[in-house]
Amino acid sequence: MTQNVIEIKNLVKHYKGFSLNNISFSVPMGSIMGFVGENGAGKTTTIKAILDLIHVDQGEVSIMGTAAKNLSKELKSLIGVVFDGSNLHDNLTVVNINAIMKKIYPNWDEEVYKSYLKKFQLPEGKIIKDFSRGMKMKLSITIALSHHSKLLILDEATSGLDPIIRDEILDIFLEFIQDEEHTILLSSHIISDIEKIADYVTFIHQGNIVFSKSKDELIYQHGVIRCRKEDVSAIDKSYIVGIRENNFGAEVMIQDKDRFTRKNHEFNVERTSIEEIMLFITRGKELK
Numbered sequence: 001m002t003q004n005v006i007e008i009k010n011l012v013k014h015y016k017g018f019s020l021n022n023i024s025f026s027v028p029m030g031s032i033m034g035f036v037g038e039n040g041a042g043k044t045t046t047i048k049a050i051l052d053l054i055h056v057d058q059g060e061v062s063i064m065g066t067a068a069k070n071l072s073k074e075l076k077s078l079i080g081v082v083f084d085g086s087n088l089h090d091n092l093t094v095v096n097i098n099a100i101m102k103k104i105y106p107n108w109d110e111e112v113y114k115s116y117l118k119k120f121q122l123p124e125g126k127i128i129k130d131f132s133r134g135m136k137m138k139l140s141i142t143i144a145l146s147h148h149s150k151l152l153i154l155d156e157a158t159s160g161l162d163p164i165i166r167d168e169i170l171d172i173f174l175e176f177i178q179d180e181e182h183t184i185l186l187s188s189h190i191i192s193d194i195e196k197i198a199d200y201v202t203f204i205h206q207g208n209i210v211f212s213k214s215k216d217e218l219i220y221q222h223g224v225i226r227c228r229k230e231d232v233s234a235i236d237k238s239y240i241v242g243i244r245e246n247n248f249g250a251e252v253m254i255q256d257k258d259r260f261t262r263k264n265h266e267f268n269v270e271r272t273s274i275e276e277i278m279l280f281i282t283r284g285k286e287l288k
């Protein structure tokens with residue numbers, strides 16, 4: 001049985017004008033979980049709750065089998081965290097950071113740290129204040145990867161980076177996951193990044209979990225039919241996830257693609273993407 005490194009059960013958090021509504025999902029060991037959703041959907045709030053950085057109104061979070069509230073210092077040191085926006089002190093250099101992290105993390109690996117600094121071309125002499133946003137991001141990722149973490153929790157870790165360096169970082173994440181005991185939870189707006197590396201995708205929309213599934217299963221089970229508007233009524237409603245209409249006709253997202261195509265040879269069902277599935281679910285026309 002696959003062990004879950006993160007388990008979230010019935011999490012509720014109320015802010016004025018926003019709530020996380022009883023959300024549950026798990027992140028299996030050895031996998032990359034992509035955590036996606038629109039601005040303000042609740043991704044950062046969920047991640048803060050996982051890390052016990054905020055008080056929650058209800059629910060439970062466990063990390064590596066231990067309640068998040070009761071994580072020991074040793075277990076905490078196995079988690080590498082990157083938040084959107086640097087929380088490193090402006091006047092430090094990468095050399096200062098090395099000295100500080102050595103004291104914080106029992107497993108701090110100076111050699112690994114230096115190799116990533118080199119790989120990311122992060123300068124020794126400059127203070128963090130003079131780093132670009134991308135450089136700060138790269139430094140945060142470097143730190144997360146330099147203390148022999150088993151779990152990486154990354155909130156928008158690739159945003160603000162150019163496509164080339166993003167690709168390089170995604171490869172580093174894929175390399176990290178080669179160890180079966182390593183796990184990543186990665187929130188991102190950049191769905192193509194998630195499509196590229198995630199094994200599972202959790203989609204949060206307005207504080208609710210819409211789905212949390214294997215990426216391949218999602219892509220395999222869904223499909224799009226492009227047809228005339230008048231043909232939409234011939235599609236069994238129970239399969240329809242969402243409909244979009246344009247001047248030329250209609251696009252219909254269906255689920256349970258295999259069963260649908262077995263029963264409906266007259267429709268051509270095209271392959272879809274995670275991005276398209278998300279758009280149809282959130283913006284596709286409601287069925288009457």
Ligand SMILES: Nc1ncnc2c1ncn2[C@@H]1O[C@H](COP(=O)(O)OP(=O)(O)OP(=O)(O)O)[C@@H](O)[C@H]1O
Nearest residue numbers: 015016017018037038039040041042043044045046
């Ligand atoms: N400390 C707080 N006090 C009040 N409201 C908050 C607080 N933190 C977050 N919120 C609200 O919770 C909602 C969810 O925010 P959150 O940062 O979790 O979204 P997100 O999915 O990470 O968005 P983004 O992709 O824009 O970073 C937003 O409406 C935000 O204004």
